Amino acid sequence: MYSDMVMDHFANPRNTGVIEDADGVGEVGNPVCGDMMTFYIKVQDDRLVDVKFQTFGCVAAIAVSSIVSEMAKGRKLEEAKLITNKAVAETLGGLPQNKMHCSNLGAEALALAIKNYQEKREKDPRDACAA
Amino acid sequence: MRRVYLDHAAATPVRREVLEAMLPYFSQRFGNPAAVYDLGAEIKEVLEEKRHQVARLIGARREEMIFTSSGAEANNLAIKGAALANLKKGRHLIVSAIEHHSVLNAARYLEKFHDFEVTFLPVDQYGLVDGQRLLKSLTPATVLVSIQHGSNEIGTIQDLAGLAAICRGQGVFFHTDAVATVGQVPVDVQSLQVDLLSLSGPALGAPKGVGALYFRNKLRLVPQIHGGIQEDGRRGGTENVPAIVGLGQAAALAGEELGAKARRLSRLRDLLVAGLTERVPEVLYTGHPEARLPGHASFCVEGIEGEALLFMLSRQGIYANTGSACASKALKTSPVLTALGIAPDVAQGSVVFTFSQDNQEEDVHYVLEQLPPAVERLRSFSPVWRKKTAAAAGA
Numbered sequence: 001m002y003s004d005m006v007m008d009h010f011a012n013p014r015n016t017g018v019i020e021d022a023d024g025v026g027e028v029g030n031p032v033c034g035d036m037m038t039f040y041i042k043v044q045d046d047r048l049v050d051v052k053f054q055t056f057g058c059v060a061a062i063a064v065s066s067i068v069s070e071m072a073k074g075r076k077l078e079e080a081k082l083i084t085n086k087a088v089a090e091t092l093g094g095l096p097q098n099k100m101h102c103s104n105l106g107a108e109a110l111a112l113a114i115k116n117y118q119e120k121r122e123k124d125p126r127d128a129c130a131a
Numbered sequence: 132m133r134r135v136y137l138d139h140a141a142a143t144p145v146r147r148e149v150l151e152a153m154l155p156y157f158s159q160r161f162g163n164p165a166a167v168y169d170l171g172a173e174i175k176e177v178l179e180e181k182r183h184q185v186a187r188l189i190g191a192r193r194e195e196m197i198f199t200s201s202g203a204e205a206n207n208l209a210i211k212g213a214a215l216a217n218l219k220k221g222r223h224l225i226v227s228a229i230e231h232h233s234v235l236n237a238a239r240y241l242e243k244f245h246d247f248e249v250t251f252l253p254v255d256q257y258g259l260v261d262g263q264r265l266l267k268s269l270t271p272a273t274v275l276v277s278i279q280h281g282s283n284e285i286g287t288i289q290d291l292a293g294l295a296a297i298c299r300g301q302g303v304f305f306h307t308d309a310v311a312t313v314g315q316v317p318v319d320v321q322s323l324q325v326d327l328l329s330l331s332g333p334a335l336g337a338p339k340g341v342g343a344l345y346f347r348n349k350l351r352l353v354p355q356i357h358g359g360i361q362e363d364g365r366r367g368g369t370e371n372v373p374a375i376v377g378l379g380q381a382a383a384l385a386g387e388e389l390g391a392k393a394r395r396l397s398r399l400r401d402l403l404v405a406g407l408t409e410r411v412p413e414v415l416y417t418g419h420p421e422a423r424l425p426g427h428a429s430f431c432v433e434g435i436e437g438e439a440l441l442f443m444l445s446r447q448g449i450y451a452n453t454g455s456a457c458a459s460k461a462l463k464t465s466p467v468l469t470a471l472g473i474a475p476d477v478a479q480g481s482v483v484f485t486f487s488q489d490n491q492e493e494d495v496h497y498v499l500e501q502l503p504p505a506v507e508r509l510r511s512f513s514p515v516w517r518k519k520t521a522a523a524a525g526a
Binding site: 007010011013016017027030031032034036037038053054056057058061062 | 455
């Protein structure tokens, strides 16, 4: 049912956790629908220097979060925003059809975290720079 | 690696004695029971002997049993067959909200294609149907009530005799899906006062692909598989003789073992329930705590999702089940858990263990050793768990 890559990221998820002083936070889904992901990012010079996540959900949701965090870490913000759900699923060696929506959630949560960071910076540039 | 299989409600091995009884009926005794010559007649005789064995397990008579391809087919035949045979009486059905899909969807079919009205009876927090509520739902047009005997999802066993008596008093047919209970606890159609009862072979250690429907005393049924004169014209298609032989054999064995088996499985279950609720915080034991299937333990573990837990467990060789939305093809939370009033996020953490005679006490110890760290690990990166524990700490 799941690829080896999915099972590996599920069993050993990378970058799990919370960044208490995150520069941006993105949350998607809700436990009522089945999955919920929260992404935390640290940004320096428009680059994602740290990415962490917490996920409530199935095998696919956890593996997706893990691979998105790996794909995003170290990237420029503008590059990270371009991570698509398709790329996520492909990097994982495919996802079962009824689990494809999980790959949307991962890319969406990351994009929301970046958006959150950029909005904060627009409001108060010093706040973002201080981090 | 150790393998602990605790998903016997989903599938269980065919018993050795059952398989041995079946083997001659594939290539040696292959005759068609409808054939008039001796090779057919002797198979017909075997078929009737097996029918008798299955009937005896539930206190029925041989001529009151129809062999089917599954419990689901038996449910379909009971509901659609009895409803369509009694159109003159009316077009109202009552089923409980926690029925198997084969009951719920058969009822919905009648609603959609035959203008039936269907009442889905709510249940209490343990999954029990209330007799007063049932009585109030009956109308002069009610043809059939279908309430399952035991639930494979939450383990609850209904007080069927009381519910069936209400229906009998009003002249309404009563069907029960007893797939989960036959072979697990004593089931007797006379004391339960049911008119129709479905059972399934695999639950008894017979192969997949065989089941049976009990129908009281010439109760009329419209066939759902139209064909020849098999099963007295109530179900077309040449009988699955090897599987029926297996079902008969399994029923005979089940009857002998019932009491001892129930005692043993209850003990294993109680051990698991006590150990798990002690070792893992925020776990809800679902279903009725006492009126339940002997080898059935079901929980909702807060803060995590069931499919992820199943995969964590299967990596350690433990096999269980879940009613989580993520694990279902349709991505919907089990309607049974929803009907109990369990919050959707809590229902997501559903995990179900079902035992068989093959399981040992060591299996329970192994689960109690492996499950708590698996839950802890999933909770360690769960935003839902983080919010819950933060709220508790703040309170």
